[in-house]
Amino acid sequence: MNIDDIKKEFPIFSNKVHNNDLVYLDSANSSQKPLVVVDRIYDFYTKEFSNVGRSVHYLAVAATNLYENTRTSVQKYINAKDKNEIVFTKGATEAINLVASTFGQKYLKEGDEVLVTELEHHSNYVPWHYLRKSKGIKIEFSEVNENGEVTLESIEKKITKKTKIIAITHLSNVTGAILPVKEITKLAHSKGIPVLIDGCQSAPHLKLDMQDLGCDFYAISCHKMYGPTGLGILYAKKKWLEELPPYQGGGGMIGEVKKEDITYGDLPNKFEAGTMATAQVIAFNESIKFLNKIGIDNIIKHENELIEYGQELLRKNNSVKLIGNPKNKGAVLSFTIGNIHPHDIATILDEDGVAIRAGHHCCQILHEKLGLVATARASLGVYNTKEDLDKLNSSINKCKKIFE
Amino acid sequence: MNIDDIKKEFPIFSNKVHNNDLVYLDSANSSQKPLVVVDRIYDFYTKEFSNVGRSVHYLAVAATNLYENTRTSVQKYINAKDKNEIVFTKGATEAINLVASTFGQKYLKEGDEVLVTELEHHSNYVPWHYLRKSKGIKIEFSEVNENGEVTLESIEKKITKKTKIIAITHLSNVTGAILPVKEITKLAHSKGIPVLIDGCQSAPHLKLDMQDLGCDFYAISCHKMYGPTGLGILYAKKKWLEELPPYQGGGGMIGEVKKEDITYGDLPNKFEAGTMATAQVIAFNESIKFLNKIGIDNIIKHENELIEYGQELLRKNNSVKLIGNPKNKGAVLSFTIGNIHPHDIATILDEDGVAIRAGHHCCQILHEKLGLVATARASLGVYNTKEDLDKLNSSINKCKKIFE
Amino acid sequence: MNLKELYQEIILDHGKNPRNLRKTDNFNKDAKGYNPLCGDKVHIYLKLNENKKVEDISFEGQGCAISMASASIMTSLIKGKEEKEVKEIIKDFLEMIKEKESLNTKLLEEDEKTKLMCLSGVKQYPMRVKCATLSWHTLISAIDKSQNEINIKSKEI
Amino acid sequence: MNLKELYQEIILDHGKNPRNLRKTDNFNKDAKGYNPLCGDKVHIYLKLNENKKVEDISFEGQGCAISMASASIMTSLIKGKEEKEVKEIIKDFLEMIKEKESLNTKLLEEDEKTKLMCLSGVKQYPMRVKCATLSWHTLISAIDKSQNEINIKSKEI
Ligand SMILES: Cc1ncc(COP(=O)(O)O)c(C=O)c1O
Ligand SMILES: Cc1ncc(COP(=O)(O)O)c(C=O)c1O
Numbered sequence A, B: 001m002n003i004d005d006i007k008k009e010f011p012i013f014s015n016k017v018h019n020n021d022l023v024y025l026d027s028a029n030s031s032q033k034p035l036v037v038v039d040r041i042y043d044f045y046t047k048e049f050s051n052v053g054r055s056v057h058y059l060a061v062a063a064t065n066l067y068e069n070t071r072t073s074v075q076k077y078i079n080a081k082d083k084n085e086i087v088f089t090k091g092a093t094e095a096i097n098l099v100a101s102t103f104g105q106k107y108l109k110e111g112d113e114v115l116v117t118e119l120e121h122h123s124n125y126v127p128w129h130y131l132r133k134s135k136g137i138k139i140e141f142s143e144v145n146e147n148g149e150v151t152l153e154s155i156e157k158k159i160t161k162k163t164k165i166i167a168i169t170h171l172s173n174v175t176g177a178i179l180p181v182k183e184i185t186k187l188a189h190s191k192g193i194p195v196l197i198d199g200c201q202s203a204p205h206l207k208l209d210m211q212d213l214g215c216d217f218y219a220i221s222c223h224k225m226y227g228p229t230g231l232g233i234l235y236a237k238k239k240w241l242e243e244l245p246p247y248q249g250g251g252g253m254i255g256e257v258k259k260e261d262i263t264y265g266d267l268p269n270k271f272e273a274g275t276m277a278t279a280q281v282i283a284f285n286e287s288i289k290f291l292n293k294i295g296i297d298n299i300i301k302h303e304n305e306l307i308e309y310g311q312e313l314l315r316k317n318n319s320v321k322l323i324g325n326p327k328n329k330g331a332v333l334s335f336t337i338g339n340i341h342p343h344d345i346a347t348i349l350d351e352d353g354v355a356i357r358a359g360h361h362c363c364q365i366l367h368e369k370l371g372l373v374a375t376a377r378a379s380l381g382v383y384n385t386k387e388d389l390d391k392l393n394s395s396i397n398k399c400k401k402i403f404e
Numbered sequence C, D: 001m002n003l004k005e006l007y008q009e010i011i012l013d014h015g016k017n018p019r020n021l022r023k024t025d026n027f028n029k030d031a032k033g034y035n036p037l038c039g040d041k042v043h044i045y046l047k048l049n050e051n052k053k054v055e056d057i058s059f060e061g062q063g064c065a066i067s068m069a070s071a072s073i074m075t076s077l078i079k080g081k082e083e084k085e086v087k088e089i090i091k092d093f094l095e096m097i098k099e100k101e102s103l104n105t106k107l108l109e110e111d112e113k114t115k116l117m118c119l120s121g122v123k124q125y126p127m128r129v130k131c132a133t134l135s136w137h138t139l140i141s142a143i144d145k146s147q148n149e150i151n152i153k154s155k156e157i
Helices: A003-009 A035-048 A060-075 A092-107 A124-133 A152-158 A181-190 A238-241 A278-293 A295-314 A341-349 A364-370 A386-402 B003-009 B035-048 B058-077 B091-108 B126-135 B152-160 B179-188 B237-244 B278-294 B295-318 B344-353 B363-370 B386-402 C003-015 C065-078 C083-098 C110-124 C128-144 D005-013 D065-078 D083-098 D110-124 D126-143
Strands: A085-089 A113-117 A138-141 A163-169 A194-199 A216-220 A231-238 A252-257 A262-264 A320-322 A334-336 A357-358 A375-379 B086-089 B113-117 B138-142 B163-168 B196-199 B217-221 B232-236 B254-257 B262-264 B320-322 B334-339 B357-359 B375-379 C031-034 C041-047 C054-062 C149-151 D029-035 D040-048 D054-062 D149-150
Touching: A003 A278, A003 A295, A035 A060, A035 B035, A060 A085, A060 A278, A060 A375, A085 A092, A092 A124, A092 A194, A092 A216, A113 A124, A113 A152, A138 A152, A138 D065, A152 A163, A152 A181, A152 B163, A163 A181, A163 A386, A194 B357, A216 C041, A216 C065, A231 A238, A231 D083, A238 B363, A238 C054, A252 B363, A278 A295, A295 A320, A295 A334, A295 A386, A334 A386, A341 A357, A341 A375, A341 A386, A341 C065, A357 B278, A364 B254, B003 B091, B003 B278, B003 B295, B035 B058, B035 B278, B058 B278, B058 C128, B086 B091, B086 D005, B091 B126, B091 B163, B091 B196, B091 B217, B113 B126, B138 B152, B152 B163, B152 B179, B163 B179, B179 B196, B196 D054, B232 B237, B278 B295, B295 B320, B295 B334, B295 B386, B344 B357, B344 B375, B344 B386, B344 D005, B344 D065, B344 D126, B363 D149, C003 C065, C003 C110, C041 C065, C041 C128, C054 C128, C065 C083, C065 C110, C065 C128, C083 C110, C083 C128, C110 C128, D005 D065, D005 D110, D029 D126, D040 D065, D040 D126, D054 D065, D054 D126, D065 D083, D065 D110, D065 D126, D083 D110, D083 D126, D110 D126
Parallel strands: A113 A138, A113 A163, A163 A194, A194 A216, B113 B138, B113 B163, B163 B196, B196 B217, C031 C149, D029 D149
Antiparallel strands: A085 A231, A216 A231, A252 A262, A320 A334, A334 A375, A357 A375, B086 B232, B217 B232, B254 B262, B320 B334, B334 B375, B357 B375, C031 C041, C041 C054, D029 D040, D040 D054
16 A cells, blocks of 8 residues: 555545545544445444344354454554453543543542643543542643653653652644653653553554553554544553453443342453444454554654654744644644634635644643643644645645735 | 335345344344444545534534534434433443442432342443442342332332432333333432433333433433444433533543643533544434434334234243233343253354344343343344244244254 | 635724723623633623613633624624613624524614624634624623623533 | 254253263362353362372353353263363363364374364354353363352453
C-alpha cells in the first residue's frame, strides 16, 4: 500500500464539503475510517451477527472467535505479554476511569498524591478529581515548559514520598509534544510508583511496545486509530488486572453469583461487564491490519514529513503563531492568528472544506497556562498530504483577509 | 411493512448455517439488525463521518445534529418528558452501573436496603453488590412464585422503612414474566422510594411510556432492539440527573476545569463523558424508525401469537418442560428436556441451524431457586414465524432421539 | 446569506468596534454567561430605573466575532426599552435563530431588524448558534436573576 | 467427524453410564472445577500411592454429556498411571483438543486413543471445548494442588 495514495482507501474523500474537496485536519479528534473497516462492520451485521461468549450456537461461536482474534491482534500490535492484558472499553475515557476508580478504591487514601501534567486532557484529570473529592487525595501537576513539553526533570521535581501513581499523556493533543514516557516509567518504577499513560494521540502515530515501555496502564481510543466509534482499549499489566477490584458489574464478568456473595470471572472477563461492543471489536481487527499493511515506520516517516512541512508553512505565514515548539513533535499543529478567535477561524476555513478544530481541546488547564481561551488545531492522519497543508495555508490567508 | 414478511428486511437470513436456513431464536441475547440500520452505519462512516459536539466544521455539525436527532427520537419513542432525560451509555449494564454508583454514592449508607427480585439479571444485581461491599447496604430479594412471576404483593412484602431504591426487571429474560412495573412504581412512590427498571427485555417488545410508567430510571440495550452493539440508553427523570453526581469523568462533560476544582456541564452532557458511540447512536435512529414503521401494536400482536403457538407446541411435546408459566408473558420460551443438559440441546439444535441459548442466562439466583444448573431458551424477535417454532420443535424431537 | 457575507457585515459593523463594551456604573442587575464548549464568556450589566426601563446596558467578555457582535448589537437595541419589551425582543430573536424566517416584533425598527438578521446566517452552524445566543440568554438571567451564571450548553440553542 | 456422531459415540459409551462417578475413599488429592459460563461442575478425587502412582481416581459433578463423558473417559485412562505419565497424557490431550490432529503419547493404547479422539469433534465448538477440558484442568490442579478451585474461563481452552 503506497502511503502517498492512501486517501483512496477512505471513501469519505470522494465526498464534497461546501462544494470543495474535503481537507480533513481533525484526526486528533477522530480519524476517518478506511473502507475495509466499514465493510467489516457491514459484513458482520449482514452475514455473521451474534452476541459473543454466551451462546453455543454457530453464529455465537464464530463471533466469539472473531472477537478474541482482535484481542490477539491488539496484543501483538502493542506487544503486550499476554492477550488477557487487553481489556475492551467504550473509549480511552472509560479506560482511564476504570483505572482511577479501581486503583483509587484499593490503594489511595487521604493525602496520597496523583501526579499528572499540565498537558493532560480532561479525560486524564477529571477521574482523578473524583478521588480528590471522595478520598481527599491531592493532584499534583508537572509543569509544561515554554516549548509545550513536559520533561523528565519536571516530572521528577513533583514526585514525593506520597506519589502513588503517575498519569501522563504520551503525546499532547495540543502542543504535539511527545513525552519521554519510557524514561518517566523507569524513574517512577525505581521509586515503586506505577504509571498510567494516556495513549490516545500516540497510538495512531507511534510504534507501540508495552513490554519495552514497561508502563502499568495504557489507554487507547480506537476511533482515533482508524477504527469504529464506541471502542477503546485498556492495556494493563496482568498483575494489576488481577489485583484491582472489578469496575462495572454485570453479565459475563462473574464467577458464581449467590444471594449472599459473588465471585468474579477471570481475566479479561472480570473487566468486561455486559454485552460488549461486539461489531466494533471485530471491525477493529481490520484497522490493525490496515496499519500493519502500511507499516508503522512508513506512517511515522510520512507524518514526520508532513509535520515538518506544515510547521514550515505556518511559521512563514506572518501573524500565525504555532502553539508549542517541542523537539519531539507528533501530528498536531495548533495555532492562533493574531486576534482572530479560533472559532471564527474554524468556521471560515470550513467554507473551503478545510476541517480543523477550535477550542480548548479538552485541555483547559493548558490553555489557562498559555493565557489563551482557545486555539485552532490542524491534526494529521495517514491520509493527509502536503497539498492538504497548502490548502490549509491558503485558507488561513483568506481568513486573515476577512479580518484585516 | 408487513410483519409476516419482515425477515427479508434482515440480510442475515439469506445466509446458511450448517447448510440450513437460519432459525434465529436468540434475540433476548441480541437481536439481528435490519438492513436500514447497517446501511446507516455504512453511509455515516463512508460519507459523513466526524466526531460530534466538539468541532465546528461542516461534518462535525452535521454529525452532532444527527446524534441529537436520535436522542429526540428515543425521547418520543419512550415518551419521556424531556430529551435531556435520555443518556447514551455503552449498554444497559453501564446504565444500571451508572445509577447504582452515583445513587449509592449520594444516598446510600450502611444498613440501607436495595430491593431487587430473584428474577434479576446479573447486571441488575452485581452493581448493587458493590455497594453492599463498599457501604454495607443490604440487598433484599422479592420472591418469584411457582409461575416464574414476581407480583406486586411479593414486592410489597419486602419493602421496609430502610428500602431506599427498588431495582427490578420489566420482563424476565428467563421466564418471560412481565412485572407489574407501573403498579410497583406507584406503590414505591407512595412510600417515597425511587424505582429503577431494567428494560432490556421489554424495550424491544412492549410499548414504552415513561410518563405513564412514572419510574425514575429505565435501562435499555440498543443491540437487543434491532440496533448496533456497544450502545445502551439510560432514561432518568431530570431531577435525578440534576441531583446525582456525574459518573465517568472526561471530555465533553465538564463546565470549567481548573487545577483546584471542576464544574460539570449540563444535562445530558454531564453523563456523557468522552467520545461517545457516535455512529451507533446515529444508526439507532433507524432502529427506532424501523420499529415505528411496523408499529408496536403490530409487533405485540405478532409476538403474542408466536408465544401462544410456541408454548402450545412445547407443552404438547412430552419430556419438554417449560420454565415459568406467567400470566403476562413476553417473547421468551425457556425449557428443559428430560435430563438432557441444555448445552447439549443447544449444540444439537445448532446442527439444524436452530440458534438458541443454553445456560443460566446471567440469572444464577433464579436458576438456583429453580433447582436447575441451566436451561435452554428460545427467544423471539419481530422476524420470527410459526415455521421457526415448528423447526425448533422438530429439532427438539431429533435431540430427544439422540438421547433416547 | 453565505457565511463570508455574514462575517463581513458583522465584523464591519460590530465585531471590531463592539458597542457598550464596558461596565455600567451603578448597575442593579447583572449575570455571567459561559459557553464551556468554546470558552466564550460574557458579563452583562443592566441598570433598570424605577419604571423597569433599561437606563443602561453594557457587557464585558471575550469571545469570537459572532458572540461579540451579537452582544454589541443586542445591547444597542435594548437600551431604552422596558423590561417587558426586552423580554419580547429576546424571545423573538431566539425564535428567529432557532427556526423562524424573520423577526416579528413591532418593538424594533426595520434597520434594527436588519442588523439582527445578519446573525441569522449562523443557523446553518448549530455550534455557532450558541455564540450568537450566549449574551441573550445571559440577559434573560440578569433580568430574572434566577441563576447567577448561565451555562449555554443546557440551552437548546 | 460430525457432531451428531460425536454425540452418539460418547453418549453410548460414557455419557449415560459414566465410569468412576463416585468419591474415592481416603483420597489424598482433590480439586474442584467450575465453568461459570455453563454451570458445569466437577470434583476430582485422587489417591496416589507412595510411588506417585494413581491407585484410584473418581469424580463427582454435574454437566453436559460432553463434560461427563470426558471426565469418565479421563478417569478410566488415568488409573494405574504414574503422576509423570498422567501429566504427559493431560498435555497431549489438551494440545490435541486445541490444535493437533492426533494424540502422540505412547502411554495410551490405540483403543484408548480412539476413545479420546471421539472428543476431538468439539474443536469446532470452542464453547464446548471448555466442557471437554474442564475435568482435565481440574485434574492438573488436583495433582499440583496449586489452586483449590479452578475456573475454566481463564484457560485458553
Ligand atoms: C434482563 C437483562 N438485563 C440486563 C442485560 C444486560 O444488557 P447488556 O448486556 O446489553 O448490557 C440483559 C441482557 O444481557 C438482560 O436480558
Ligand atoms: C490526549 C487524549 N486523551 C483522552 C482522550 C479521550 O478519548 P475518548 O474521547 O475517545 O474517550 C482524547 C480524545 O478526545 C485525547 O486526545
